[in-house]
Amino acid sequence: MRINPTTSGPEVSALEKKNLGRIAQIIGPVLDVAFPPGKMPYIYNALVVKGQDTVGQQINVTCEVQQVLGNNRVRAVAMSATDGLMRGMEVIDTEAPLSVPVGGATLGRIFNVLGEPIDNLGPVDTRTTSPIHRSAPAFIQLDTKLSIFETGIKVVDLLAPYRRGGKIGLFGGAGVGKTVLIMELINNIAKAHGGVSVFGGVGERTPYGSCISFASDKSLIE
Template sequence: MAAATATGTKGTVRQVIGPVLDVEFPAGKLPKIYNALRIEAKNSAGQLVALTAEVQQLLGDHRVRAVAMSTTDGLVRGMEAVDTGSPICVPVGEATLGRIFNVLGEPVDEQGPVTTTETASIHRAAPLLTELETKPKVFETGIKVIDLLAPYRQGGKVGLFGGAGVGKTVLIQELINNIAKEHGGVSVFAGVGERTREGNDLYEEFKESGVINSDDLSKSKVALCFGQMNE
């Protein structure tokens, strides 16, 4: 689990509605908004329920409302929830290159654990304006039609809109490949609701192109994070 170790204040699950759950805590010990709650317990059928939820609302009457980061199957009222004392934290740094993570920052590529102690909160503050490059500059993508007709601004944001199967992911893949080979940079690809087949194809294509170096992951130029539609 990528959140802090669950050794904080203990609460009790009082209501479960789909992925949303209400948890009651002792008076004066409510978790903060965005704190991660960890639930590990067995239900009446003997099944182990283990999930992480994120606090989204303080309801009053010593209760908080949280959203589960995975399925709530088997979760019942009365189960114990522990406030981790911090938001969900994920590994960062060079150790993440060439790896695939889930929504909690856990590796899902069967390559073993991530060997790093460096983590960052998913809700950390954005960089200050004084830390950013404010001088307008064209970002050369290496894709001629984009650089000529719709150039990207370096340090800016770009939206790619289109229906299913028109090539949005292919374009992003080409950008990642060019950034790695022409600029020597690294990229982070987040697949939100990505199809499993497409995610696997993307991973294999990255390995074939050399963006992901299977022999030495530290030489890879991309880290990937995939979230399923139920996460």
């Protein structure tokens, strides 16, 4: 397995066709891409498919390399629908991992997996970006002290306190208040700790990002 040593992502406008491959197989969101010998992309490299489908519609699909298959082929997962893609289409290796904008300009904004704003609030300053895959902090950088993270929610702090620096799983059926609890945590963390909360919607949770953003805009959480 080849792991990408690059720590910064490419600018989309600066994409150059330095390393080209061809789609060899399409299985739903999974693409097998063939590259010339000696020009295999690294794991986690972003691949871009640009072109037109059979009816003339523009195609712009970004994929992420997940596996080296051998025989000069890699397997990548598409970050959007693969409708219109065909075998033999040209694939560009960006020679860098997927990167997203970071910094104060991103606060209060909603992004897709590619770091593109989808909240209809205009463009975002993308001069500072960070790759989505990064090395874990070294052990000496971690705080090994056991301490409780005060959420400000009495029933949580009393009956099921959260460990600072740990991970928490909330399990429950539909309509029991999971999103309400998340919104209250975001509110309390901002007020009591001056912290920043990042909400990542995956699968079924994706629409709740808009819900939380709407509540914030309407001052339901401040």
